[in-house]
Amino acid sequence: MGQLCIYLPPFASDYSGVCSALYDLGCLTIINDASCCTAHYVYCDEPRWSRQQRPVLCTTLRNVDAILGQDAKLVERVCDAAVNMDVNLIALVGTPVPAIIGMDTAGIAREVEALCGKPALGFDTTGFAYYDKGLVMAGKALVERFAERDVRVVPGRVNILGMSPLDFGDVGNDADLVTLLEGAGIMVGARFFMGLTLEQLRDCGAATLNLAVSAAGVQLAKYLRRRFGTPYLAGFPMGGAHTQCWLDRVKAALAGSVPAPQVPQAAGAPGRALIVGDQVLADSLRERMRLEGDGRGIDVASFFAWDAAAAQAGDAHLANEAAYLRLLRDGTYDALIADPFLGDVPAAADLDFTSLVHPAVSSKLHWGDAPRFIPS
Amino acid sequence: MARVGDKRNDDLAGSGSPGLSFYLPEVSRKHTVLHIPGSHTLYVGPLSCTRRHDIHARQYGERKDVSFLFISQADVVSGRYEDLMVESVGELLELLDPAPRIFQLAVFCIDDFLGTDETALLERLRRAYPQCQFAIDHIDPVSLNERMNMASNLLSTQYSFILPRAPHEHDNGVNLLGTFVPFDPDCDLLHMLAGWGLGPLRALHACETYEDYQAMGASRLALVFRLMNTASADFMRDRLGIPYIVATPSYDAQAVAHLYCDIARELGEPEPDLSAQVEACREDAQRTARLLDGLPVAIDCEFSLMVFAAAKALLGYGFNVRCIFRSNHRFKLDAQAESFILEQCPQVLVTRAESHTHLYESALGSDCLALGVDCARLLDARYVVDIWHDEGYFGFQGIHKLMAAIRAAVGKEG
Structure with a gap:
């Protein structure tokens, strides 16, 4: 049975992905739950919460509200909060109970917008899916709502897609990347999802190239390619010679050429x-x-968003803990590079382990140790 | 009438949502996880509901005692949810060494909407795995209202596996229900109990073995320190023959004296004369109130589980209590004191601690003393006493300790 999890943690879920994506937008984020889901997001999935809180509120949903469908009361409360807070945007975020009872989150958002006049988005997140799905859902919704269709492409400008503390922590990778790009003379446009503003969003179709820095970023890049025809490049500069290699690729792509492979293949060691x-x-x-x-x-290998076209022979999209344990036990590997929680399983005991902290996995217990990939 | 904060976002009367809530960043604090030795908890729900429980279990070294069964929306629709639970227990019994004696299956909010036949599920589990005992816990804050206390239900299952003893097997032990940390060695409760010949003191947080846990069945008396433990105490009284006395922490010296007299009566002992201790507490508290010289005081439900009773006691000593940050959950734990505050103390603002309105309007100026760190942060309070759920504060000694903490916080040891 694949759904039993004896060793691994439950990973960050889709509503955390949505909330994380909206964090920098001056958004009143309303999580429609009893209390635990909001607590999960702010305490387990948002490394920025301790230093800078945002208006992320819990509806404190109760059975009576769910059964009687007291949406009007919710709409009134949300509008009242929006009036009293200086917010640009309102988002209603679904959780397991609204998903199970079929609550119309998008419809409630439309009512909120009609009543208080501020843009409102509804997200039918369920708590049954992983965070990357929420990041992509939020990214698409923001682009659909705010991005201008008819924009002139600005040569040399890039968007950053898929930068999230759930993958990169809150240790400075976002700022390091912008510094690196700007230092190389590359203009940075929209910064999905760390440092994102509504102004950047409006203009995001003007980029010459989208840089997908995570698997969620690739999903969003594919969507933007369909919408604006913007090409994308997947990857993140990991320091050392790799940073220059990656920068060369970005420059080549900006110049309109197909970057040549520069990375040697396995040498049979x-x-x-x-x-x-x-x-x-x-x-x-x-x-x-x-x-x-x-x-x-x-x-x-990854449990999260997967681009089969980018995978090499031997790579694996993991369905669950059982699949992961099978992979470790089959004798193929003698070294494991992964989040500390993924290394803390009996099947990995004999492997040479190197930590690669992934906050969507190990949450607050390790997010302070997330790696800063580009040396400052 | 007292002013009641944020009325529009604060459903004080209804059983529905109390209003929009905001969560401050967590305060680093060691929490005790109550765990029955030899038991295993299987959390069953959407992955999002279970994440926090894994993180906490790892944080407190309990990860080996918990597992997770992630259900999908398809499982909900198909009704495979219950089958999966039964199969998972079997899988765990094969894998875990030593095999657990007790399984607690924890389900979440969505279970309230699925119509799970809990009795039938428990029957199936007991038939399939007769070597184990089972209970189902509900972690379903969606069901909270004035009549339903989720913690009470959770705690009652924690004690439900204790087996009854014959009358001659009972000793002079006392079960402490609702304690998560040991009492201060100089707490008067310990001396009073010892003076009546009672002991050993038994508490779930101190149980290291299954035998320690079962020994609670031999006790003569149970003391209930949190009202959410009364369901557990009812179980002990009705099934194990152990009477109980409610002994919730109080900062009212006279109430402390009454408690000790209640215990004496239950034991058939003469009621102690505690007038000197009561007077000493009063003097200490009144002197501390005078030292504060009218400084406004805010009290948080994080500080005391019976925040209205605590406020009433402090008002009685002369403290200038101006604001009470009450819990989202209104279980009427101290209804009498709440009524007193609302009807007799118009100067006291009662507001919901988690209300989002604190983000844009302050309930009290920052030149105040805050009892509890959450209200201290909301008010940016000048003086703070960090006490969490009365832990470490009990009896006459607890009152003296609180007064010392207040004096230390404001820098007036006078």
């Missing part, structure tokens, strides 16, 4: 390593290791 994490980050780390002369076979 003994041993085989498995990297488990966000697909784009794990893939980028593999590139860095190979650039630095690691000749072992290196495979990538």
Whole structure:
């Protein structure tokens, strides 16, 4: 049975992904739950909460409200809060109970907007899906709502897609990336989802290139390619020679050429390593290791958003804990690079373990140790 | 009448949502997880509902005692939910070493809407795995209202596996229900109990083995320190033959004296003369109130589980209590004191601690003494006493300790 989880934690869920994506937008975020879901987001999935809180509120949903469908009371309360707070946007976010009873979150958001005149978005998140789905859902909704369709492409401008503390922590990776790009003479437009503003959103179709820095970013990049025709490049600069390699690729793509592969393939060295994490980050780390002369076979695996076209032979999209344990036990690997919680399983006991903190996995217990990939 | 804060967002009377709520960042604090030795908890629900329980279990070294069964929306629709629970217990029994004696299955809010036949499910589990005992816990804040206390239900299952003893097997032990930390060694309660020849003191948080846990069945008396434990105490009285006395912490010296007299009567002992202790507490509290010289005081439900009773006691000593931050959950734990405050104390603002309105309007100026860190943060209070749910404060000694803490906070040891 694949749904039993004896060793691994439950990962961050879709509503945390939505809330995380909206964090920098001056948004009144209303999580429609009894209390636990809001607590999950602010205490377990939002590393920025302790230093800078946002108007993220819980509806304190009760059975009576759910059964009787007291949406009018909710709409009134949300509008009252919006009037008293200086917010640009309102978002209603679903959780398991609204999902099970079929609450019309988008419809309630429309009522809120009609009554208080501020833009309101409704997200039918369920708490049954992972955070990456929420990030993509939020990104698409924001673009659909705010991005201007007819914009002139600005040569040399890039958008950053999929930067989230749930993948990168709150340790400075977002600022490091912007500094790196601007230092290389590259204009940065919209910063999905750390440092994002409504102004950036309106203009996001003007980018020449989208940089998908996580697997959720790739999903969003594909959507933006359909919407604006913007090409994308997946990857993140992991430091050392890899940063220059990645920058060269970005510049080549901005110049309209197809970047040539610059990363050597496995050289048949003994041993085989498995990297488990966000697909784009794990893939980028593999590139860095190979650039630095690691000749072992290196495979990538992920529980989250997966781009089969980007996967190499041996890479795996993991369905659940059982699939992960099977992978570790089959004798293929002698090294594991993963979040500390993923290394803390009996099947990994004999593997050479290297920590790669993933806040969507290990939450507050390790998010302070998230790696800063680009040396400052 | 007292002013009641944020009326529009504060449903004081209804059983529905109390209003929009805002959560301050967590305060770093060690929490005790009550765990029955030899038991295993299987959390069953959407992945999002279970995440916090894993993180907390790891934080407090309990991860090996919990597992998770993630259900999907398809399982909900197909009705496989209950089958999955039964299968998962079997899988866990094969994998866990030693195999648990007790399984607690914890379900979440959505279970309230699924119509699970709990009795039938427990029957199935007991038939399939006769070597184990089972209980179902509900972690369903969606069901909270004035009549329903989720914690009470959760706690009652914690004690439900204790087996009854024959009358001659009972000793002079006392079960402490609702304690998460040991009492201060100089707490008068310990001396009073010892003076009556009672002991050992038994509490779930101190149980290291299954045998320790079962020994609670041999006790002579139970003391209930949190009202949410009364369901557990009812179980002990009705099924184990152990009487109980409600002994919730109080900052009213006379109420403390009454409690000790209640215990003496239950034991058939003469009522102690505690007038000197009562007077000493009064003097200490009144002197501390005078030292504060009218400084406004805010009291938070994080500070005391019976925040209205605490406020009433402090008002009685002469403190200038101006604001009470009450809980979202209105279980009427101290209804009498609440009525007193609302009807007799117009100067006291009663507001919901988690109300979002605190983000844009302050309930009291920052030149105040805050009892409890959450209201201290909301008010940016100048002086703070950090006490959580009365922990470490009990009896006459608790009153003296609180007064010392207040004097230390405002820097007036006089």
